[in-house]
Amino acid sequence: MNIVLIGYRGTGKSSVGRLLAARLGRELVSTDAEIVKRAHRTIPEIVAQEGWEHFRDLESDICRELASRDQLVIDTGGGAILRTQNVEALKKNGTLFWLEASVGTISKRIGRDTQRPSLTGTKSFVDEVQDVLRERTPKYQAAADHVITTDGRSINQLVEAILTLV
Numbered sequence: 001m002n003i004v005l006i007g008y009r010g011t012g013k014s015s016v017g018r019l020l021a022a023r024l025g026r027e028l029v030s031t032d033a034e035i036v037k038r039a040h041r042t043i044p045e046i047v048a049q050e051g052w053e054h055f056r057d058l059e060s061d062i063c064r065e066l067a068s069r070d071q072l073v074i075d076t077g078g079g080a081i082l083r084t085q086n087v088e089a090l091k092k093n094g095t096l097f098w099l100e101a102s103v104g105t106i107s108k109r110i111g112r113d114t115q116r117p118s119l120t121g122t123k124s125f126v127d128e129v130q131d132v133l134r135e136r137t138p139k140y141q142a143a144a145d146h147v148i149t150t151d152g153r154s155i156n157q158l159v160e161a162i163l164t165l166v
Helices: 013-024 031-039 043-067 084-092 103-110 125-143 155-165
Strands: 002-006 027-030 072-075 094-100 146-149
Touching: 002 013, 013 027, 013 072, 013 155, 027 031, 031 043, 031 072, 043 084, 084 094, 084 125, 094 125, 094 155, 103 125, 146 155
Parallel strands: 002 072, 002 094, 027 072, 094 146
Antiparallel strands: none
16 A cells, blocks of 8 residues: 655655655655656756646656555655546555645745746746645545644654554
8 A cells, every 4th residue: 555645835745755755664756756757857847848738647647657556655746636537546555645734834845946837827926825725725635535734743743643544
């Protein structure tokens, strides 16, 4: 059974995933890192050259492949839940943990991240986070087997919370 981390960027998926995988002696796989590795381009380059739909297609391929493997810790991109087929594939052999955080926490954590292109292209950073979260929150809720709030909690505390649930 895989442990799958879902949630908006900046909620702690990568940091939690690294420590969780180390504690469990499992391989950590990041869907975003796999996309970059296979495409030989950064995510902003992929999106600029071929669009979000192409990026989402690559993401779906990787979700499907990872779902067929076992004993992984999977750190998904924030939008992986936008396609129901990704959620269905990942749930077949995984437990989905939604790491969630407030807009303020997310903004502090990722305010200087240049590795992800804007999702809206026209709004302020905080407005974009609020709008995207408003759209995605029902999808995260529907996909999640468990919800872990990351505001004000250390990586160790978050990993312990997940370990008590697996």
